Amino acid sequence: xxxxxxxxxxxxxxxxxxxxxxxxxxxxxxxxxxxxxxxxxxxxxxxxxxxxxxxxxxxxxxxxxxxxxxxxxxxxxxxxxxxxxxxxxxxxxxxxxxxxxxxxxxxxxxxxxxxxxxxxxxxxxxxxxxxxxxxxxxxxxxxxxxxxxxxxxxxxxxxxxxxxxxxxxxxxxxxxxxxxxxxxxxxxxxxxxxxxxxxxxxxxxxxxxxxxxxxxxxxxxxxxxxxxxxxxxxxxxxxxxxxxxxxxxxxxxxxxxxxxxxxxxxxxxxxxxxxxxxxxxxxxxxxxxxxxxxxxxxxxxxxxxxxxxxxxxxxxxxxxxxxxxxxxxxxxxxxxxxxxxxxxxxxxxxxxxxxxxxxxxxxxxxxxxxxxxxxxxxxxxxxxxxxxxxxxxx
Ligand code: PLP
Numbered sequence: 001x002x003x004x005x006x007x008x009x010x011x012x013x014x015x016x017x018x019x020x021x022x023x024x025x026x027x028x029x030x031x032x033x034x035x036x037x038x039x040x041x042x043x044x045x046x047x048x049x050x051x052x053x054x055x056x057x058x059x060x061x062x063x064x065x066x067x068x069x070x071x072x073x074x075x076x077x078x079x080x081x082x083x084x085x086x087x088x089x090x091x092x093x094x095x096x097x098x099x100x101x102x103x104x105x106x107x108x109x110x111x112x113x114x115x116x117x118x119x120x121x122x123x124x125x126x127x128x129x130x131x132x133x134x135x136x137x138x139x140x141x142x143x144x145x146x147x148x149x150x151x152x153x154x155x156x157x158x159x160x161x162x163x164x165x166x167x168x169x170x171x172x173x174x175x176x177x178x179x180x181x182x183x184x185x186x187x188x189x190x191x192x193x194x195x196x197x198x199x200x201x202x203x204x205x206x207x208x209x210x211x212x213x214x215x216x217x218x219x220x221x222x223x224x225x226x227x228x229x230x231x232x233x234x235x236x237x238x239x240x241x242x243x244x245x246x247x248x249x250x251x252x253x254x255x256x257x258x259x260x261x262x263x264x265x266x267x268x269x270x271x272x273x274x275x276x277x278x279x280x281x282x283x284x285x286x287x288x289x290x291x292x293x294x295x296x297x298x299x300x301x302x303x304x305x306x307x308x309x310x311x312x313x314x315x316x317x318x319x320x321x322x323x324x325x326x327x328x329x330x331x332x333x334x335x336x337x338x339x340x341x342x343x344x345x346x347x348x349x350x351x352x353x354x355x356x357x358x359x360x361x362x363x364x365x366x367x368x369x370x371x372x373x374x375x376x377x378x379x380x381x382x383x384x385x386x387x388x389x390x391x392x393x394x
Contacts, residue, residue, distance in 0.1 A: 001319045002318075002319045002368060003320075004319060004320045004321070004361075004365040004368055004369050004372075005321045005358075005361075006320060006321055006356060006357060006361070006365075007321045007323050007354075007355075008206075008297060008356040008357060008358040009156075009158070009183060009206070009297075009298060009323075009356035010323055010356075011205045011206065011211065012205060012206060012207060012358050013358070013360060014208060014249075015208035015209070015252075015253055015256055017252065017256065018208060018210070018249045018252050018253045018256070021248060022210065022246070022248055022249040025043065025046070025244050025245035025248055026245055029042060029043050029046070029244075031043050032241055033242055033244060034231070034232075034233060034241070034242075043244055046244075046248050047242070047247060047248065049248075049251065050247050050251025050252065051066060051247075051251065052251070053251035053252060053254055053255040054066050054215065054250070054251050054254050054255075056255070057185075057190075057254045057255055057257075057258040058192045058200070058217060058254075059190070059191045059192055059193045059194070060192040060193070060217060061192070061193055061220070063220045064192070064217065064218065064220050065217070065218040065220070065223070065235070065237070066215050066216070067215060067216040067217075067218055067234055067238055068213070068214075068215055068234060068238070068242065068243070068247055068250075069214045069215060069216055069238065070212055070213065070214065071205075071211075071212060071213070071214045072104075072106060072180065072182045072201050072202065072203035072206075072214045073106040074214060075201040075215060075216035076104070076106040076107050076110060076180060076201050077106065077227070078216055078224065078227055078238075079149075079178050079199045079216060079224065080097075080107065080110045080111065080114060080147075080149065080178075081110065081227060082225050082227065083097075083147050083176060083224065084117070085225050086224060086225050087146050087147075087176075088114075088119055088146060092118060094144055094145070094146045095118060095120050095146065096119075096120045096121075096122065096142055096144035096145040096146060097111060097114070097119055097120070097121050097122075097145070097146065097148075097149065098121075098124060098137060098140045098141065098145060098147070098148045098149070098150075099111055099121065099122075099123055099124070099148075099149045099150065100123065100124050100125075100126065100132050100137075100150055100151065100161070101123040101124060101125045101126065102126050102130070102132075102151075102154055102156070102157075103149065103150075103151055103180065104155060104180060104182070106180075107149060107151070107180060108123075111123075111149075120144065122140045124136050124137055124140050126154075126159070129288070129289045129290055129293070130154060130156075130157035130159040130288050130289045130300075131161070131289065131290075131293060132150075132161060132162075133162060134165035134166050134169060137166050137169070138166075138169050141169075141173065141175065145173075146176060147175065147177070147178060148166060148170050148175055148177050148178070149177075149178040149179070149180070150177075150179055150180075151179065151180040151181075151182075151183070152179045152180065152181040152183065152184035152188060152190075153181075153183040153184045153187065153188060154183065155182070155183050156300055156352070157288050157289045157294065157298065157300045158289065158294035158295040158297070158298025158300070158356070159289045159293055159294055160184070160188055160293055160294065160295060163179055163195060163197070164194075167195050167196045168195075168196060170196075171196040176198050176222065177197055177199070178197075178199035178200070178201070179197055179199070179200050179201070180201045181200050181201060181202055182202060182203050182206050183206065183295060183298075184295070185206065185207045185254060185257055185258070186208075186254075186257030186258055186260065186261060186264060186359075187261070187264055187296060187297060188295065189261060190258075192217065192219075197217070197219065198218070198219045198222045199216060199217065199222065199224075200216070200217040201214070201215075201216055201217075202214060202215050202216075202217075202254070203215075204246070204249065204250035204253055204254070207253050207254060207256075207257035208256065208257060208359075208360075209246075209249050209250045209253030209254065210246045210249045210250065210253075213243055213246035213249070213250050214250075218237075223237070224237070226238060226239070228240055257359075260359050263359055264296050264297065264359060265296050267359070268297050268357050268358070268359055268361065269297075271357055271361055271363060271366050272291075272296060272297055272298070272299060272357050273291065274366055274370075275299065275355065275366050275369060275370060276291065276299050278370040278374070279299070279301055279373060280301075282303075282373075282374055282377050284303065284304040284305065285301055285302065285303055285304070285377075286301070286302040287299060287300070287301050288300040288301070288352065297356050297357040297358060298354065298355075298357075299354070299355045299356075300353070301353050301355070302351070302352045303351055303353065303377060305380075305381055305384050305387025306351055306377065306380045306381065306384065306387070307351060307380075308324035308352070309324075310380055311324070311351055311353055311376060311380060312324055312353070314376035314379065314380060315353075315372065315373065315376055318372035318375070318376065319372075320368075320369055320372055320373070322354060322355050323353070324351055324353050324354065355369070
């Protein structure tokens with residue numbers, strides 16, 4: 001059966017050259033880089049090269065730090081809990097954190113936990129296109145605000161948020177600024193020498209690196225307390241033997257992804273636009289968010305009269321991997337700020353299907369996806385009594 005992977009915002013395939021680069025570190029180059037013998041010493045230049053790749057890809061000034069973590073979830077927990085320990089516990093009069101309402105659960109759930117422990121949180125809503133402007137963030141700032149945490153690009157809609165503007169506002173007011181850039185690496189130009197970001201989260205498996213490895217950029221002077229105590233690895237900021245092969249894979253994967261930024265914003269964008277234009281012709285659909293403000297690989301399409309799981313099931317039977325983060329009718333609809341902002345009728349079953357491409361997606365795959373998606377919508381609507389009824393009534 002033909003298979004087409006259109007769920008690259010969930011995870012990506014390992015870049016074949018990254019796999020080749022990692023292989024020796026599972027075999028002959030297995031030394032612990034903290035050891036003083038030749039086995040340890042011989043892997044260190046490769047680690048340095050990988051770290052250099054990441055500093056270069058982000059254009060991070062040299063004295064800043066990149067903390068290696070096990071994933072973006074750990075990076076997000078580290079920055080939020082670290083700021084809570086270092087700043088909020090020390091000075092509870094500055095206990096206010098601002099975040100968008102559409103952050104990833106690794107931010108939202110951590111903030112929920114911090115709120116139970118004395119932090120005050122403002123969640124800023126997105127508008128009907130899934131966007132949030134800098135003015136809306138600025139208007140949430142109070143004299144108690146210690147941190148703004150705003151994702152660079154949203155995982156569901158692909159909407160790109162005004163990070164440069166908000167980072168400058170935060171800098172001017174002496175507020176710490178963190179961005180979850182998981183969905184931005186390799187899609188948006190990131191220049192940490194130009195944009196005043198204090199903390200930036202990333203995860204290798206979102207840019208064709210291995211799963212289970214991520215990072216947290218920490219600006220010089222903005223160091224956080226250690227949450228994993230033990231050995232002296234990572235300059236004492238995160239204990240635990242380094243995952244050498246994965247760090248080396250992440251470094252090369254980031255270099256490759258950032259090196260393919262132009263391809264992402266030309267070839268991949270053209271494929272995405274072709275897919276989107278074709279799907280927009282299906283009646284009763286809404287494409288969420290102006291595509292000029294979206295990452296070049298993402299489409300979130302809302303379909304009236306269709307249950308999310310049924311649609312995913314039909315697509316899966318046709319060999320297409322997609323996802324729905326914001327399924328179905330009323331309760332979950334209102335629970336999802338993106339979908340409630342779009343203003344769909346809560347009484348009518350509908351779903352939002354996310355299709356996300358990568359630089360490995362081919363033109364033939366897009367042709368096939370258009371055909372299979374259109375066919376799935378037609379089939380499901382033909383058996384949906386709710387859809388038939390509401391259409392007759394109009
Ligand atoms: N942040 C965003 C925006 C994401 O999309 C994801 C994964 O879906 C994460 C964080 C968590 O990433 P990880 O799987 O590396 O913990």
